[in-house]
Amino acid sequence: MSSGSISTPKPTQTAEDRFAVATQWQLTWWRFRKHKLAVASGIIVIAFYVIVVLADFLAYADPHATDSKRSHIPPQDIHFFDNGVFKPYVYGLTQKRDLRTFKLSYQPSLDRKVYLAFYTEGYSYNFLGLFPSNKHLVGLVDARPEDGIFILGTDLVGRDLWSRIMVATRISLTIGLAGVTVSLFLGILLGGMSAVYGGIVDTVIQRVIEILRSMPTIPLWMGLAAALPNSWSVIQVYFAITIIISFLGWTDLARVVRGKFLALRSEDFVTAAELAGASQYRIIFTHMLPSFLSHIIAATSLALPAMIISETSLSFLGLGLRPPAISWGILLQDAQNIETLALAPWLLTAAVPVILVILAFNFLGDGLRDAADPYG
Amino acid sequence: MLAYIARRAVLAILTMAAISVFAFIIIQLPPGDFVDAYIANLSASGSSVSMEEAKSLRALYGLDQPIYVQYMKWMSRVLVGDFGESMEWHRPVAEVIGDRLWLTIVLSLSALLLTWGIALPIGIYSAVRQYSALDYLFTSISFIGLAVPNFLLALVIMYFSFVLFGANVGGLFSSEFDLAPWSVAKVWDLVKHLPLPAVILALAGTAQLIRIMRANLLDELRKPYVVTARAKGMPEARVIWKYPVRAALNPFASTIAYLFPYLVSGSIIISLVLSLPTVGPLLLKALIAQDMFLAGTIVLLLGVMTVIGTFISDLVLMWVDPRIRFQMD
């Protein structure tokens, strides 16, 4: 409410005792719960991070394994009921030779059913990078070597798209998270310094932010990313890309932090703490930080999609992560040219998780922001 | 007012300086200096360079001197319009870039105008008719616009136009005009090709701006001066157009400052998908081939272009906001 002529009286103890005793966190949570869309988005976000943890378990085929005979197999139907009984199966594949190109390929053969099993063994991987395992959510029983599940089809070199999307989710979402962490660190540090010291420090930091914001980001990123040596390992590139995308991403967070710092500093409890002789740092860390943590969380969840888009764009251009790393951008790179796309349109399904996750983060962030600050 | 312009101008110059440093860093980043790359490039194509030649080249570009001297040398050449030579094309960088820079500007500007043209009326409508069916519709569309990165949108549109019409919608010119010199017919051809990429480029920005305009206007609608205007007996529609819309336009005008860099960025990436003859594909190729003078120059020019755009938007803002006009001096 911005109109000063309308002043709502403060709720009194008698009004709603529940509100009177609620902590800041509880209040925020109650307000958040009312945004149905935000809550649903929160659940989607959590689901995606579950995929991050269980990526290999949810995949059923080695995402790196190529097979020239499985090139561009379209998505395959899964039949759930066999003669009225729940018994999922797919059709087996048989080898065929294309009479014009003389290439060998697999074609579904409708006369042979291959049944699915749950919690089966498949390719080996390290769960969380630590525990060796070969368990997977689904697999085939009594299958021939050429049989397979292709929920979303395969790419040019015969890799299974579903399995690749699962593993790509892990990279794309963690790189977003890592990028936002670095941005957050820079944002809190520089935004906080800007607010606490004021004066020349503030001016310099604010000008730097303005300068960074008025630069076209993609060309800069491209330039920086292209300079990463080819010899670098996947991990090195991963961290380098994280730093490159956070390099321009911290400015928004710094602004939020600075604004909230300044707003809070003028509030009573900080003055009170100052009077009580608390040191500046104590004031900052015990009083101010918790009270605007909710704002930071909201700003973070709004910054995440930007990070994810950045990584996806860079990898899509071939300047971000490089194969054998798998990310959404890398998957979409395969769909870059129109001829491939016309042949194998299912490659575009890699766009679905991108859009879903960005939407979910946006709604979640909006809901969190409203909940943290219903009047701001 | 003068103080305001001066401050903005200083900031613009500082930004350009920062961008030039970035561009220089990008040129310097690949391992080895550019003469090494040049030699490698030449030997790949069969010819070779003598040690003498290499040395004189190094001296010419000041590669034997400290880094800041190299920067100053590079800058002093850039300032007179000498951007160096493209290794891949064996031609001056300026020549290689040619029309592509202008086409980038044209594309980004048309997207900007489009963004405004769409976002303004929809934003106003959504605020005035808050929670109406159309408001919900626009809000949902703008969320999707926000969530779909524009290169994905470009991909999807490409795919569908290919499947449905069998036509490749890429490019900014029909093939017969591709290499033709400029003429009225070629400009007209450009005008016909421009809308699709401009719309794709504008979509995400439009979505953002609709949300900004709606939120601003909702804020303004609650302000006391609106009540004042109503209390005078003004018809509601005139109240809204004269006062809150006018006030909400201001932050809207200032969005140009970050919208423009954003659109320039976006134009790079959708140009690749739609194979538009802007600097985008050229930059990517240059970066991959480590044709660093070309890449650095493109980054520099794009940066300078956005800074100028931002500066102009600051002037526009000053022109529309009496508070800036009257309070600064």
Add this chain to the structure above:
Amino acid sequence: MPQTPMVDHPDHEAGRSPSATSPLLSVRGLKTYFKLDEGIVRAVDGVSFDLFAGRTLGIVGESGCGKSISARSILGIVDRPGKIEGGEIWLQQESEDSPAIDLLQLPHEGAEMRAIRGKEIALVFQEPMASFSHYYTIGNQIMEAILLHSTASDAAARARAIELLGMVGVPNPERRVDEYPFQLSGGLRQRVMMAMALACDPRILIADEPTTALDVTTQAQVLNLLQRIQKERGLSVILITHDMGVVAEMADDVVVMYLGRAVEKGPVDEIFHDPKHPYTQALLRSIPSIMAKPRTKLATIEGSIPHPFARPSGCPFHPRCPDAIKGLCDVTEPPTHALRPDRAVSCFLYGDAS
């Protein structure tokens, strides 16, 4: 008992009135509610009062009791989600013979209602800063009011604007007319606001806390100006304030509001010397606050205002009332009891119920 029965209901239809002259403006049982997700805020809940020609009616009450919303309701400019849910607002027409009209029967957005806004009834606001748009000169905003209600030419409207500015004591009106609101001081802005309100020679001026945002000296100047203009033009004024000192100085009649109701009404002297309602008595005890900082709330009253969604049962004042009668005040709403035609109070301590 949802609605306070009106004992002193003047019967307009029959053309009778409680005092010698009929009131210029008569508000009857006005109700304006805000329907929010959290519940209904009864901002104005059955308020009645009369404004007589040439007099000043003071409306007092703590912050949030519905004073501003009452004023806006009279002009039919309540913001969404606020809505006038009931009542009558009778305005005596210019010529004595034509019957009074009920403003609530006119369509809110109709031409008739718009012709009344600004022309018949003008409003001066609490916050002179926020009440102007910063994108137009003050001249533009004053001229707009003139041009809306007359056929004057632009030049004539401008001349009139300059004249008005001079009249309200703005120095250099020829120059000031082309300035923007942010170039003026707070006191000057409030004067300009007044000039704008007077632009069309209204019969009624509603001043909603015209001095709250000003410092003490400027407050006095603005109030003097208001008094002077009222005398010169025979204006009828509704002066909204939560400052009893201002009421004592300016008003002829007083309405005391509490939580959207008028709890006591009467001539200013009587209200001050013989307050009936316990709330009025409490307000008067808090009077020394006029010497304190401007914007000081009437905080000296025991207890605090209830949350707008949680209106107490029975008499809305009972949780804070020192004289509350257990079993009655917290259960039943007190009716409005007319002590005399121009004096009324809603409290169980008076009338038959006690």
